[in-house]
Every structure is written in C-alpha cells, then in structure tokens.
Amino acid sequence: MSELRHDWRREEIEALLDLPLNDLLYRAHGVHRRHHDPHLIQTSSLLSIKTGACPEDCGYCPQSAHHHTELARERLLPLDEVVAEARAARERGATRFCMGAAWRNPTDTNLERILPMIEAVKDLGMETCVTLGMLTADQARRLRAAGLDYYNHNLDTSPEFYGRVITTRTYQDRLETLEHVRAAGLKVCTGGILGMGESRRDRAGLLQQLANLPRHPESVPINNLVQVEGTPLHGTEPLDPFEFVRTVAAARIVMPASWVRLSAGRHDMSDELQALCFFAGANSIFYGEKLLTTPNAPADRDRALLERLGLRTTAGPGEEEAVRRRA
Numbered sequence: 001m002s003e004l005r006h007d008w009r010r011e012e013i014e015a016l017l018d019l020p021l022n023d024l025l026y027r028a029h030g031v032h033r034r035h036h037d038p039h040l041i042q043t044s045s046l047l048s049i050k051t052g053a054c055p056e057d058c059g060y061c062p063q064s065a066h067h068h069t070e071l072a073r074e075r076l077l078p079l080d081e082v083v084a085e086a087r088a089a090r091e092r093g094a095t096r097f098c099m100g101a102a103w104r105n106p107t108d109t110n111l112e113r114i115l116p117m118i119e120a121v122k123d124l125g126m127e128t129c130v131t132l133g134m135l136t137a138d139q140a141r142r143l144r145a146a147g148l149d150y151y152n153h154n155l156d157t158s159p160e161f162y163g164r165v166i167t168t169r170t171y172q173d174r175l176e177t178l179e180h181v182r183a184a185g186l187k188v189c190t191g192g193i194l195g196m197g198e199s200r201r202d203r204a205g206l207l208q209q210l211a212n213l214p215r216h217p218e219s220v221p222i223n224n225l226v227q228v229e230g231t232p233l234h235g236t237e238p239l240d241p242f243e244f245v246r247t248v249a250a251a252r253i254v255m256p257a258s259w260v261r262l263s264a265g266r267h268d269m270s271d272e273l274q275a276l277c278f279f280a281g282a283n284s285i286f287y288g289e290k291l292l293t294t295p296n297a298p299a300d301r302d303r304a305l306l307e308r309l310g311l312r313t314t315a316g317p318g319e320e321e322a323v324r325r326r327a
C-alpha cells in the first residue's frame with residue numbers, strides 16, 4: 001500500500017510530533033484502522049533466561065555489570081524451567097513467548113543451549129522471540145533453522161543521543177545485527193526507549209531510523225524508561241505522558257502495518273493513558289506480572305482494562321498473520 005514509505009525525512013516526523021494532539025491522534029487512528037483491526041491486541045510474555053552481570057554499559061539497564069543495582073544475577077536457566085514458564089504464559093493467554101539474556105552477544109556454546117528452548121516453546125504452539133544481544137549472520141540463520149519467529153534488538157534512541165546512553169557498542173553494530181536477522185528470514189522486532197532525557201528531535205530520529213530500514217520491522221516496541229535505582233538514568237525527569245502518546249501515534253503513521261507494542265513502563269501508566277496509546281495505534285503489549293527484571297502491569301488489571309475498552313487479544317499466530325495480510 002502506498003502509505004508504506006522508507007524515505008521519511010526527520011523534519012517530516014518532527015512536524016507530525018508538533019501537530020496539535022487531536023490532529024495527530026485523528027491521523028494516526030485513521031492509519032491504524034486502514035491497516036489493522038482496531039479491537040485487537042497482541043500479547044507477548046517475557047522471561048529473563050539469563051540475568052545480570054552484562055558487560056555492556058547501557059545507562060538505563062539494571063542488568064549491566066557497570067552499575068550497582070540490587071539485582072541478583074542468575075545463570076542461564078535450564079530447559080525444563082523455561083518450558084514450564086512458557087506453558088504458564090500460554091495458559092494465561094499469551095501467544096508469543098520472548099526470552100531475554102543479558103549478553104553482549106551469545107557465544108556459539110550459548111546458542112547451542114538456546115536452540116532447544118526455541119524448539120520446545122514452538123512445540124507448545126506459541127510464537128517465539130529471543131533477545132540475546134548482537135548476532136553474526138550465521139547465528140541468525142541457526143536461530144531461524146530452529147524455528148525462531150522473531151528477534152528483538154532495539155535501536156533504543158536516535159543516532160545522536162545514543163552515545164549519551166551506551167558506549168560499549170555502536171549504533172552501527174545494532175544496525176548490522178538487524179541486517180543479519182532480516183537476511184536470515186526472521187521477523188524483526190526493534191524499537192526504543194523514551195524518557196531518557198532525549199529531545200523530541202531525538203524521538204523523531206529514532207522513528208526515522210526504524211521506518212527507513214529496508215523493510216519495516218514487524219514489531220516495534222516503544223518502552224517508557226523504567227527508572228531503576230543504581231542506574232545512571234535513575235532520576236531523569238519523567239517524560240510528559242502526552243509526549244509518549246505522540247510518539248506512539250507518529251510510530252503508527254510512519255510504520256502503518258507494524259505491530260506497535262506499548263512495552264516497558266505500563267506498570268506506572270494510568271488506564272486512561274494506555275487507552276489513549278491504543279487509540280493512537282499501539283496494538284501489542286507485554287502480558288504477565290514481570291518484564292525481564294522489573295514488574296509489569298498485573299495480568300488481572302490488564303484483562304479488566306481490555307474488557308472495559310472493548311478490546312480483545314489475538315487468538316494466536318494464525319490470526320496475527322491474517323491481520324498482517326490485510327495490511
């Protein structure tokens with residue numbers, strides 16, 4: 001469809017973010033309805049399969065070995081524990097299971113242990129997603145061969161602001177991992193974090209990078225910074241919630257067919273703010289009591305919220321594909 005563009009100029013996206021809120025919401029919701037069923041929300045559950053002691057220095061992250069947080073580190077979980085968690089998530093109604101590891105990149109030995117996890121979760125009839133850090137082209141192909149559906153690797157912010165948040169790997173490193181993921185035939189999940197002290201121009205820069213990838217990511221997580229004591233970004237001035245909504249709306253406009261996920265930060269968002277984000281085009285959430293290491297919105301609160309808003313969750317990968325085909 002002609003609305004799918006890959007030549008967004010930063011100024012155009014800034015102009016969207018600058019619109020009066022009602023104009024921006026009206027436009028985003030129109031795009032949303034042309035490409036998606038506006039009553040459907042996709043649900044993913046997260047599990048940290050290897051926690052803490054990460055060599056990277058991401059300023060937002062409680063798992064970095066560079067920061068002094070309360071977090072207890074954990075080795076890679078055994079296969080049976082992972083499968084038990086996936087089964088529990090399926091019983092709660094999640095259709096995708098995302099496994100995250102606090103690595104700079106997996107070694108080939110690490111990867112050998114991840115492949116059976118992917119196969120076992122697939123056998124439960126769930127979609128699979130992993131986020132393991134940087135990947136080589138060959139590692140991406142091996143993950144695909146094991147049946148992996150999605151790889152999550154975030155650009156996090158604009159190229160200019162990036163160096164203020166992370167120094168141990170470059171923006172280009174991240175783009176290269178995304179290329180390997182795409183080339184292997186995996187679906188791409190990539191987005192960013194808002195509320196790190198970045199400017200509106202930085203938020204436009206992040207969206208520009210995402211939308212101008214050779215193909216739009218299938219899934220775009222928009223996280224609101226979860227401030228954890230001991231991390232360098234703890235104490236950052238919180239983002240105006242309307243600025244968060246604006247960014248979700250602009251993401252919907254520049255990536256019309258992607259699933260935009262209202263990701264970290266929902267725990268502290270009001271029901272009304274979340275409803276506004278769904279109107280602006282968010283149609284996916286993390287579901288379950290925990291993100292990787294921090295609390296998520298409780299599942300019963302989410303169920304009640306979706307019901308109050310007349311929203312329903314996707315029944316599984318089949319329905320998500322059908323929706324995508326209509327896009």
Ligand code: SAM
Pocket residue numbers: 054060061062063100101102103104131132133134152153154156192193223224225226227228264292
């Ligand atoms: N270590 C791997 C990596 O960074 O690629 C995978 C796990 S990492 C925790 C996955 C993503 O979680 C990060 O890219 C970041 O966008 C998000 N994240 C981490 N800490 C966060 C926080 N405190 N608030 C919001 N998002 C966060």
Ligand code: DTB
Pocket residue numbers: 046062098100131152154191192221222223226263264291292293294295
């Ligand atoms: C993403 O964009 N957000 C998720 C997932 N991808 C892996 C992670 C959020 C982590 C929030 C902080 C924590 O719980 O450790």
Ligand code: SF4
Pocket residue numbers: 054055056057058061062063064065101102103104133
């Ligand atoms: Fe490590 Fe990922 Fe956290 Fe960065 S975001 S410190 S790479 S776990």
